[in-house]
Structure formats: C-alpha cells, structure tokens
Amino acid sequence: MAQFTLRVRRYDPNSPTGPYWQEQTVELEEHRSVLEGLLQIKALYDGSLAVRCSCRSAICGSCGVRINGEPGLACKTHLNEARAFSEAIGKGGVIEVEPLGNMPVIKDLVVDMDAVHWKKINRVTPWLIGRQPVPQREYIVPREAMLDVTQTMACIQCGACVSDCLAMEADPEFIGPAALAKAYRFVGDPRDDRREERVRELAEDPHGIFECTHCFKCVQACPKEVNPMGQIIRLRRIASADLGIVDQNNGVRHEQAFATLVKEHGLLHEAELLPRSYGGDSWFGKFHPAAGRELLSSLRVIVKAILRGKVNPLRAIIPHRLATADRKAVQRIFDHVDGKKSPHREQRYELNLFVVGEDEPQESQEQTEVTR
Amino acid sequence: MPEHDVLIIGAGLAGQRAALAAAQAGASVGIISKVHPVRSHSVAAAGGINAAINPEDDWRSHAFDTVKGSDYLGDQDAIEVMCSEAPAEVLTLEHMGVTFHRNDRGELDLRAFGGASMKRTAYVADITGQAILHVLYERLLSHGEQITRYEEWFVTRLIQDEEGRCCGVIARDMRDGRLELFAAKAVILACGGAGQVYHPTTNGLIVTGDGIALAYRLGAPLMDMEMVQYHPTTLVENGLLITEGARGEGAILLNGKGERFMERYAPNKLELASRDVVSRAEQTEILEGRGAGPDGSGIYLDITVVGRKRILEALREIVHVGRDFAGVDITKEPILIRPGQHYIMGGVKTDVDGLTPIPGLYAAGEVACVSVHGGNRLGANSLLDTLIFGRRSGEHAARQALEMAMPRPNKHALLEEERALAAILRRDTRGRRLAEIKLELGKTMNEHVAVFRDEEVLQKALATVTRLREEAAVAQIDDRGSVFNQDLVAALELSFMLDCAEAIVLSAIERKESRGAHYRTDFPERDDDNWLKHIMVTRDGDEPKLSYSPVTITQWQPEVRTY
Numbered sequence: 001m002a003q004f005t006l007r008v009r010r011y012d013p014n015s016p017t018g019p020y021w022q023e024q025t026v027e028l029e030e031h032r033s034v035l036e037g038l039l040q041i042k043a044l045y046d047g048s049l050a051v052r053c054s055c056r057s058a059i060c061g062s063c064g065v066r067i068n069g070e071p072g073l074a075c076k077t078h079l080n081e082a083r084a085f086s087e088a089i090g091k092g093g094v095i096e097v098e099p100l101g102n103m104p105v106i107k108d109l110v111v112d113m114d115a116v117h118w119k120k121i122n123r124v125t126p127w128l129i130g131r132q133p134v135p136q137r138e139y140i141v142p143r144e145a146m147l148d149v150t151q152t153m154a155c156i157q158c159g160a161c162v163s164d165c166l167a168m169e170a171d172p173e174f175i176g177p178a179a180l181a182k183a184y185r186f187v188g189d190p191r192d193d194r195r196e197e198r199v200r201e202l203a204e205d206p207h208g209i210f211e212c213t214h215c216f217k218c219v220q221a222c223p224k225e226v227n228p229m230g231q232i233i234r235l236r237r238i239a240s241a242d243l244g245i246v247d248q249n250n251g252v253r254h255e256q257a258f259a260t261l262v263k264e265h266g267l268l269h270e271a272e273l274l275p276r277s278y279g280g281d282s283w284f285g286k287f288h289p290a291a292g293r294e295l296l297s298s299l300r301v302i303v304k305a306i307l308r309g310k311v312n313p314l315r316a317i318i319p320h321r322l323a324t325a326d327r328k329a330v331q332r333i334f335d336h337v338d339g340k341k342s343p344h345r346e347q348r349y350e351l352n353l354f355v356v357g358e359d360e361p362q363e364s365q366e367q368t369e370v371t372r
Numbered sequence: 373m374p375e376h377d378v379l380i381i382g383a384g385l386a387g388q389r390a391a392l393a394a395a396q397a398g399a400s401v402g403i404i405s406k407v408h409p410v411r412s413h414s415v416a417a418a419g420g421i422n423a424a425i426n427p428e429d430d431w432r433s434h435a436f437d438t439v440k441g442s443d444y445l446g447d448q449d450a451i452e453v454m455c456s457e458a459p460a461e462v463l464t465l466e467h468m469g470v471t472f473h474r475n476d477r478g479e480l481d482l483r484a485f486g487g488a489s490m491k492r493t494a495y496v497a498d499i500t501g502q503a504i505l506h507v508l509y510e511r512l513l514s515h516g517e518q519i520t521r522y523e524e525w526f527v528t529r530l531i532q533d534e535e536g537r538c539c540g541v542i543a544r545d546m547r548d549g550r551l552e553l554f555a556a557k558a559v560i561l562a563c564g565g566a567g568q569v570y571h572p573t574t575n576g577l578i579v580t581g582d583g584i585a586l587a588y589r590l591g592a593p594l595m596d597m598e599m600v601q602y603h604p605t606t607l608v609e610n611g612l613l614i615t616e617g618a619r620g621e622g623a624i625l626l627n628g629k630g631e632r633f634m635e636r637y638a639p640n641k642l643e644l645a646s647r648d649v650v651s652r653a654e655q656t657e658i659l660e661g662r663g664a665g666p667d668g669s670g671i672y673l674d675i676t677v678v679g680r681k682r683i684l685e686a687l688r689e690i691v692h693v694g695r696d697f698a699g700v701d702i703t704k705e706p707i708l709i710r711p712g713q714h715y716i717m718g719g720v721k722t723d724v725d726g727l728t729p730i731p732g733l734y735a736a737g738e739v740a741c742v743s744v745h746g747g748n749r750l751g752a753n754s755l756l757d758t759l760i761f762g763r764r765s766g767e768h769a770a771r772q773a774l775e776m777a778m779p780r781p782n783k784h785a786l787l788e789e790e791r792a793l794a795a796i797l798r799r800d801t802r803g804r805r806l807a808e809i810k811l812e813l814g815k816t817m818n819e820h821v822a823v824f825r826d827e828e829v830l831q832k833a834l835a836t837v838t839r840l841r842e843e844a845a846v847a848q849i850d851d852r853g854s855v856f857n858q859d860l861v862a863a864l865e866l867s868f869m870l871d872c873a874e875a876i877v878l879s880a881i882e883r884k885e886s887r888g889a890h891y892r893t894d895f896p897e898r899d900d901d902n903w904l905k906h907i908m909v910t911r912d913g914d915e916p917k918l919s920y921s922p923v924t925i926t927q928w929q930p931e932v933r934t935y
Contacts, residue, residue: 014853031699043807048851052407056574057612057693059502060411076696106547107856113408114523127510128469138466140478145472147685150496153471153503157410189471319797339545 002030004079006037009098010108019105022046023094034082034097035063035074038109049107057222061156064163065109066098071221099277100163102172117159120179124202128186133192139191148254152185161218173207177218177228180209184231187238196243203239203247205318208235210247256281266322266330267338271315274298373781376402376520377773378766379541379556381583382563384412385501385755386737386762388508392558393766393915395518399773402554404522404543406563406578406621406861409509413564413576414758417691417820418615419485420493421456421465421755426482428493431455438700438753439928441487441646442746443888444904445596447924450742453465454722454753454760461759462494466919469507471496473686477689482553483686484620485752487646487935492585492733498615498689501755514744525552527582528789530559530590530733531781535717538590538733539779542789546861549854551793553786554750557776558732558769561587561720562762565738566872568865571814572611580865583739587720589870592728593908595741595921596718597872597878598890601749602823604650608670609698614709614752619643621686623675625650626706627657628873645935648748648889651711654822658710665708666718672706711823716872717745717889718879721908721921728766731842734769736761746923747888793895796863803846803934806862813840813866813873826894832880837873843869875909882907900930 003025011019015365026040035053042049052062056075063074068086074097082095131139161177168174175183180202180228186192187199200206209232218228239245240252257276261269276282279291286295295302322330378389378394383405390405405412435455439446466480467470472494475481482491496503509516512519524546531540531553540555563583567575588594604625605614619625625643627633637653638645645653654671657663663828675683675690680703682692687702694702719741726734726742737758744757815834820833844866851859885899886892906921 002510012853013855042858043805043811044931046850047806047848048853048856048857049701050856052411054411054413055416055609057416057697058664059499059689060415062411063405110856122513127514128507130467130469130740134467138463138472138480141474142478143474143476143481146474149471150499150503153496153506154499156415156502157506189469191469216565261788269856292798321911 001027002081003027004040005094006034007096007348008038008041008109010049011105011109012048013093028079030080031078033075034065034067034077034079034095037095038097042278050110052110059156061158064158064160066100066163067097068096071100071160073158073160073223074155076223079100085252088228100159102162102165102168103159108357111159113159117157117162117178120162120176121157121182121254123175124179124183125186125198126179126182127191128192129194139174141190143281145188145190151184152181152188152226152231154224155181156224158223159226160221162225164217164221166215166217169206171211174208174211175202175205175209177212177232180212180235181228181231184235187235187262199235199239199243200245202235203243205243209239210249225315234350253277253281255263255287263331263334265319267320267328269319271311271317272312272319373518373553374402375596375778376559377556378402378560378769380404380560380766381553381586382412382561382737382739383409383521383523383540384562384564384737384758385505385508386414386739386758386765387412387560387562388505388530389759390511390562390736390769391519391763391765392508392511392515393763394770395515397770397774399765399770400517402522402556403512403519404525404527404541405545406524406582408523409512409521409797410506411578412505413579414505414755415502416576416613417755418613419617419620420483420495420752421462421504421759421906422485422488422492422750422752423462423494423756424455424492425459425462425480425494426490426492426640429490431458433489434458434492435895437488438744438750439746440931440933441748441750441753442744443648443748443898443933444900444928445599445743445746445888445906445923446931447743447746448926448928449924450724452926453764454744454756455848456744456932457760458756458797461763461818465504468511470504473497473919480756482930483617484644485751486616486619486644486650487641488644489506491620493617493620493752495617495686496683498617498687500872503712504755504759516861526864527563528793528864529785529786530586532730533779533781535731537731537779540781544793546856549857551786551790553781553783555781557773557778558734560734560736560765562736562758562765563717563739564702565716566869567713567716568810569813569869569873569876570600570817571811572606572818573713573814574611574613575714581868582865583735584719584875585868585871587728587733587735588728588875588909588911589737590730590733590772592730592733593721593912593919594718594875595721595745595906596746596879597716597875597909598883598887598907599717599745599747600713600821600876601647601715601717601889602651602711603714604647604654604711605673606710606714607693607698608665608708608710611712612693612697613712613714614673614693614707615687616647616750617689618678618690620672620751621675621678621682623673623678625654626664626672626674627662630669631662633657633662646748646750648891649825649935652891654711670708670710670861673703673709676704676706676707695931698877709828711821715749715816716876717741717743717747717749718876722761724761724764725768726761727768734765736765740918747890770773786872793860796860797852799846799849801848803848804843806844806847806849806859806866807846809840809847810843810862810866810869813837813869817873817876821877824891824893825880826892827881830877834877834881837870837877841870841874878909878916878918898933904930
C-alpha cells in the first residue's frame with residue numbers, strides 16, 4: 001500500500017461558492033488507477049464527488065478527465081505514473097484531477113458532452129448510408145478495408161481529444177478530431193454510398209478537415225490509438241489527391257509546393273514557395289495572377305527582409321543545390337514514401353496500425369515520420 | 373407528462389435494438405438510460421456473436437450446443453427461435469454498418485468459441501460489443517424524429533394501473549434532479565444484469581440489477597436466479613475480463629505445475645468446453661493446491677501460442693488490458709487469471725416475445741430470462757440474446773401499443789416517489805457508508821454463492837443479505853444536492869442489488885442438485901427426476917415466495933453432458 005494525494009477540481013452549481021480545489025490522501029497499491037483513487041474518496045470521505053465511470057477497463061469511455069493537465073481516462077492512468085509525472089512537472093507529486101477542457105462543466109468532473117462532443121458527431125451524418133442494392137447476404141468487401149475502419153470504430157467517444165484540440169480552442173465551430181475520425185469510419189467503409197459527398201462536405205466546410213493544424217494533441221490524448229489526426233490527414237488526401245478539392249486556406253497547395261521544391265532541389269527554395277503555393281506548383285506559377293496578387297501584398301515584408309539582410313536576393317534567383325548524389329538520396333526518400341518503390345504498401349492503409357499490425361515504439365516513430 | 377407508445381428502460385444492445393424495431397413498426401418510442409447509451413455495459417462484450425451463417429452449418433446444431441451448454445435447463449422453444457433467427461439478425465447488423473471482420477474472400481469471418489461444435493462466431497477484433505453498440509447508436513441518431521432519447525435519467529419505479537397493467541415509469545433527470553412521470557402503452561426493461569452484486573466482477577459499476585429489482589417489486593417472477601456464470605478467464609489482479617476469444621484463437625490454460633489440466637476435465641473440447649466446466653476445473657486445480665502465481669490462487673492463460681501478428685489483429689483490446697491493468701505483455705508471456713463473476717443467466721421471466729406475466733411489461737437481454745441460457749450461457753450467445761429478444765420485444769410491444777389508447781397513470785405515484793427520495797436525502801449521518809455495505813455484499817456473494825456452494829454457506833449468505841438490507845435502509849448520504857447526485861443513485865442501486873441478492877441466494881438454497889453453473893457440493897449430481905424445472909421467486913407483499921415452472925423440451929431429451 002502507498003499513499004497518494006489527489007487534488008480534485010470541485011464545482012457544484014447548487015452551491016454559492018465557485019469552483020475550488022479539494023485535496024485528499026488515499027491509500028492504494030502503487031499500480032492502481034486514478035479512478036480507483038477517486039472511488040476511494042467517494043467511498044470513504046465524500047460521496048458528493050461526481051465522476052462518470054463504469055467499466056474500469058478503458059472501454060466504456062466514461063471517465064475522461066485531465067490528470068496533471070493532460071487529458072486521458074482515469075481508469076487507465078496508474079497512480080504511481082501520475083505521481084511521477086506530477087513530480088517531473090514540478091507539482092510535487094500531488095495528482096491534479098480536473099474535468100475535460102473545451103466543454104462546459106456540469107458538476108465536479110462531469111462535463112456536458114452533449115453541448116460539444118455529440119453535437120459535433122451529429123454534424124458528420126454519423127450513420128452508414130448503405131450502397132444499393134443491399135445484398136441478400138453480407139456486403140463482400142476486402143478483408144483489409146474492415147480492419148482499416150476498425151481503428152476508428154475503436155473510438156470510445158471519451159472526449160479526451162476534444163478536450164485538448166487547439167484548433168477547437170481557437171474556433172469552437174471546428175468539427176474536431178473525434179467527429180472527423182468518425183467521418184473517416186464511413187469514408188473508409190466501402191459499403192457506404194456517399195463517400196465522395198461526405199469528403200466534399202467536410203472539405204468545403206470552413207470548419208472542416210482543413211482547419212486541423214496538425215498539432216498532434218489528439219494523437220497524444222487518445223487512449224485507444226485511434227489517431228484522429230491521422231484520419232483527418234487521410235480525409236484531406238482523399239479530398240485533394242482523389243477529388244481535386246482546393247482548400248480555402250491554400251494549405252494543400254502550399255504543402256505540395258513545399259514537397260516539390262525539396263524533391264527538386266534537395267533543400268527548400270524559399271523564394272519559389274509563395275508564388276507556387278498561389279500560382280500553381282511549377283516554375284510558371286509566378287506568372288499566375290493569383291501569385292502576382294499575393295507577391296504584391298507581401299511586398300512590404302519582402303522589402304523589409306531584404307533591407308535587414310534576412311533574404312539574399314541572389315539566392316532568391318539562383319537556388320541552393322545539393323550535390324547530385326545527395327539530391328538523388330532525397331529523391332529516393334520521396335519515392336519510398338510515395339509508394340513507387342514499395343508496391344506492397346497501399347497508400348490508404350499507411351497510417352493504420354490495425355493493418356500495419358505493429359505498435360512497437362520504433363515502428364510508431366516511423367509512422368509519425370511518414371505523417372510529417 | 374412525456375408519453376410514448378413504447379418506453380424502453382436501458383440503452384444497451386437490447387434496448388437500442390428494441391427501440392429501432394418499435395420505431396420501424398410505427399410506434400413512437402422513448403428510451404431512458406441512466407448513462408449515455410454508448411457507456412452501456414454491452415460495450416464490454418468482446419468475443420463475438422454466434423450465428424449458423426456458414427452454409428455448412430445448421431441452426432439446429434447451434435441450438436443443440438446451446439441446449440447442452442444450458443445443462444438442459446434452457447427452454448428449447450426459445451432456443452430454437454434465437455438460433456434460427458440468428459443468421460438474419462447478424463446480416464441485419466452487417467447492413468446497418470457493423471464492421472465485422474472478413475475472410476480472404478471478403479465474406480464474414482468466423483472464429484471458434486466455447487461449447488460450439490463448429491466455428492460460428494462473427495466478430496469485430498475483440499471489440500464486438502462496442503462495435504455493435506456504437507453502430508446501433510448511429511442508427512438511433514438517424515431515427516431522431518421517432519425515438520426520443522432520455523440520456524442520464526434514472527428510473528426509480530414502474531407504475532401499474534388498477535388492472536395491474538404496467539402503464540409507465542417514474543424517472544429522475546440526473547442533470548437537474550427533476551422527477552418525471554412517464555406514460556407508456558408498453559414498457560420494455562432492457563437494463564442488463566446484476567454483476568455488481570458480486571465483488572470482484574467483470575461487470576461495470578453501472579450493472580446493479582435495476583431492471584430485475586424494478587420488476588420484482590412490481591410482482592413479476594424472477595427465474596433461474598441461482599444460475600450465476602463465473603467466466604473462466606478474469607484477471608486475478610482486479611477481476612477484469614480476458615475474452616473467451618483468446619481461447620477461441622488457440623490460447624491454452626496451464627496450472628501451477630505447467631500441466632494442460634483441461635485434458636483431464638474435457639478431453640475433447642479442452643479449453644473450449646463450456647464456461648461452467650472450465651471454471652469448475654480451474655477452481656478445482658486451485659483448491660487442490662495446483663494453482664499458479666505467487667499464492668497459488670490463479671491459473672495461467674497462455675496466449676503466446678496464437679502468434680504475435682494474429683494477436684495484434686484480432687485480440688488487440690486484451691493486449692491493452694494485459695499491459696495497462698496487469699503489467700503483462702500477453703504476446704510474450706502467460707497471464708494470471710481465475711474464474712470470476714460475469715453473467716446472470718436468470719432474470720425476469722418472459723415468453724419468446726419478451727412479454728412478462730405482467731401485462732404491458734416486457735424484458736429483454738440480461739435482465740430477462742426467456743430462458744435461452746438455462747444453467748449456463750455459451751460464450752457469444754449473450755449478444756445474440758439481446759438482439760433477437762430486443763427486436764422481438766420492440767416489434768411485439770409496438771403492435772400491441774398501436775391498438776390501444778394512451779394510459780393515464782395516476783399522478784399520486786409521483787408525489788409518493790418524491791417524498792420517498794426526499795426522505796433518503798434527509799437521512800442523518802449515523803448509518804454505515806453505502807460503499808462499505810456494497811463491498812460486504814459483494815465479498816459475501818463471491819465467497820458463498822460462487823462456483824462451489826453448499827447449504828451451510830448459502831444460509832450464511834442469506835443471513836448477511838438480510839442484515840445488509842436493514843443497514844442499507846439507513847445508510848449515510850453525503851450529497852443532498854439536485855445536480856448529478858451520484859450518492860442518491862448509489863443508495864437506490866444498493867437497494868436494487870440487495871433485492872437481486874435475496875433472489876439469487878433463495879433460489880440457490882432451493883435447488884438441491886448440481887446443474888450448469890450451480891454446483892452444490894452437498895448435492896453433486898444432476899437430478900433430472902426432481903429438478904428438471906425452473907425455480908421462480910416472486911414478491912408476495914414484502915415476502916419472497918418460491919414456485920416452479922416446467923422446462924420446455926422440443927427435440928433434445930436430457931443426456932449425460934461431457935465435453
């Protein structure tokens with residue numbers, strides 16, 4: 001048995017006192033969960049502490065909370081690990097437990113998921129629209145396709161990713177990581193009849209897939225390896241590569257121009273980046289009126305940068321070129337990632353751990369590299 | 373006053389399936405759940421769902437396996453209904469969007485499961501319950517206009533009219549403490565089992581026997597309550613479940629001496645004998661000193677033999693459970709398990725349409741006893757039970773409801789209930805703590821009403837339950853507020869659990885033979901001459917009354933049961 005001090009954020013709308021912190025020491029074995037700590041507080045000291053919980057095994061999704069500032073499931077977080085983390089971040093080993101963020105608090109650790117999370121889920125038409133005609137028996141679909149959507153099906157709707165989504169903090173209307181991962185569950189499902197329309201709607205919605213800023217917070221928060229950001233990236237690739245949708249804030253063309261320049265030169269040719277992002281991904285891009293307009297509006301910044309010696313006008317015209325051998329090595333990386341040299345790997349599965357099958361530390365690092 | 377043709381209590385698989393069926397039959401539906409529907413405990417069902425879907429299979433084979441699994445206590449007419457309708461139901465789920473795993477030809481893949489004579493379990497990795505539950509909720513959202521959802525409402529009692537027909541319920545909105553009287557032409561109980569009566573249990577904290585107790589208090593008979601399933605593979609550490617799918621995929625059981633002991637107990641089916649048989653074998657090994665682990669109180673489950681790639685693909689969830697809750701990498705080493713409370717075969721007696729002997733009141737899923745599981749449920753038959761009888765209840769209730777007028781339940785009941793809850797909130801603080809009483813109940817049941825039982829320990833359990841009822845009636849309450857008062861809910865749940873415990877213990881004392889999950893060391897043989905019948909418990913006033921009901925046999929006469 002060991003002692004742990006929990007510092008719990010309390011709030012009761014019935015009471016005239018506002019939110020406050022309550023500290024309580026509990027006694028449990030080292031590897032017991034934060035949820036068991038909270039349940040001990042309820043059982044022995046204060047039955048008025050409100051926390052949703054049921055399965056105790058990370059499958060019902062009820063006990064999403066923030067522990068030492070990080071979102072996760074109380075049942076899946078061990079007390080000794082939480083204490084060690086608290087020490088590491090200078091909170092002296094006291095385990096702080098708060099309600100999830102980005103959602104209104106109802107009482108103590110209970111948040112209003114209907115007001116945010118479920119409302120957003122409803123925005124992605126969250127049910128299968130079956131391909132017609134419905135077969136007599138099951139739909140015949142590739143084995144991998146069902147494994148593929150199982151990753152997003154594994155989402156337990158706990159709200160941990162919603163809690164810390166930075167894009168949602170900036171724009172509360174953003175559809176957000178959980179709902180977009182749910183959307184991929186239908187877009188990736190070969191039985192769905194509206195896959196293209198779904199992607200189109202999510203791409204054209206100003207608060208849709210192109211509003212994600214790739215901050216990785218949701219990937220880190222997810223207790224079930226659903227990888228919401230990965231699913232958003234896959235939706236974006238389908239939108240831009242397969243359906244040719246141009247996103248309103250120009251992120252896709254920027255990304256393409258960036259990659260092409262690195263591929264061609266081995267290093268980024270910065271002066272070309274802006275015109276290509278706006279005028280099209282080729283040397284002629286700079287003659288496109290859109291590129292001209294963008295260059296013109298950026299003129300002040302460009303002049304300032306030249307005057308302060310941050311930009312060398314010569315370098316802007318003659319790009320830095322790597323030695324041929326090095327440049328070829330860079331191109332080989334591109335070929336590998338684009339899948340041209342590895343016919344066994346189909347692009348649409350590349351981010352899916354259920355298909356790739358492994359989750360060893362070095363493997364997941366490789367996955368992350370691909371994403372970047 | 374909210375009014376619905378069909379009002380469903382509980383939004384797990386049975387409840388949601390009933391709601392969809394009733395809505396499709398044209399009824400207006402209300403569905404009440406004390407938790408958000410996707411938190412319902414169906415979410416924890418891992419392994420899969422049985423259906424004779426393979427062209428070489430036959431539903432009769434599935435039915436026979438189920439009859440044999442039940443130790444001949446299951447009602448064969450109901451088993452025939454369930455097994456013959458299973459393939460169509462699984463295909464319906466597939467069409468709704470459940471992401472069942474496929475074989476290389478793109479058809480539904482099937483895995484082996486305990487007590488089954490061939491592979492007939494459709495699955496989604498080892499999150500089958502979650503996948504089906506979430507897909508049903510998707511369909512529920514798509515029926516938003518016909519189905520009104522009351523999420524996080526707690527039902528405190530059922531209402532009857534003068535003729536004894538169930539005509540509504542009283543429920544409390546947990547968000548603001550408001551008590552509401554609901555009128556309904558039909559009420560379907562679909563609120564699960566009573567696992568929390570035991571400690572430890574694989575069941576979630578919400579599984580507190582609410583529906584069983586609500587019906588019991590209304591005078592409905594509870595049947596087969598002595599039949600409590602101990603699952604063979606629960607973590608020694610904390611009672612969490614390791615799916616039977618692991619053994620279905622090839623995992624084996626080893627005792628402390630490294631012997632594959634199932635060879636002695638079930639030479640043909642080995643680890644895939646039915647659950648009562650495997651649990652008893654494990655418990656025997658442990659009691660006779662051949663257990664594994666530091667204090668010999670466990671058994672090793674060796675999943676490494678399945679192979680790493682297949683484990684990560686098909687048993688991913690238990691990789692997580694092993695890692696996060698037992699500190700064991702199941703792909704590399706065996707994990708320590710033991711039998712643990714998992715399921716209640718008994719429940720509110722119903723017919724094959726889910727109708728209880730009380731007009732207007734239906735039950736489906738674990739709360740009900742049709743009885744398709746009899747003395748012992750086969751793995752992957754519970755999801756099937758919830759869906760088949762959920763759907764049938766919903767359809768039947770809707771048909772009945774469309775032919776009658778909306779009842780007008782007496783508002784007096786609401787005032788009475790308001791006073792009763794206010795009295796709980798006003799309790800003084802001299803009583804025992806709720807959690808303490810609950811823990812004593814759970815430990816008592818797990819010690820005395822478990823895998824092996826006898827008259828003496830059962831009487832001890834009965835005395836304890838009786839004492840705990842008195843203590844629970846004056847237990848201490850900390851929270852007197854109206855918003856999300858979980859203390860009040862815990863007090864109500866505790867009284868439900870104690871009602872269930874009473875019925876379980878009384879039935880277990882009554883059945884003087886060994887059958888299925890009910891093994892009496894003082895009556896170790898199955899006794900078909902005297903006990904091939906169901907035991908029912910009914911509340912008569914405040915006193916429980918025992919009676920019997922015959923077992924329906926259609927085509928399979930009782931035989932000696934070996935695996």
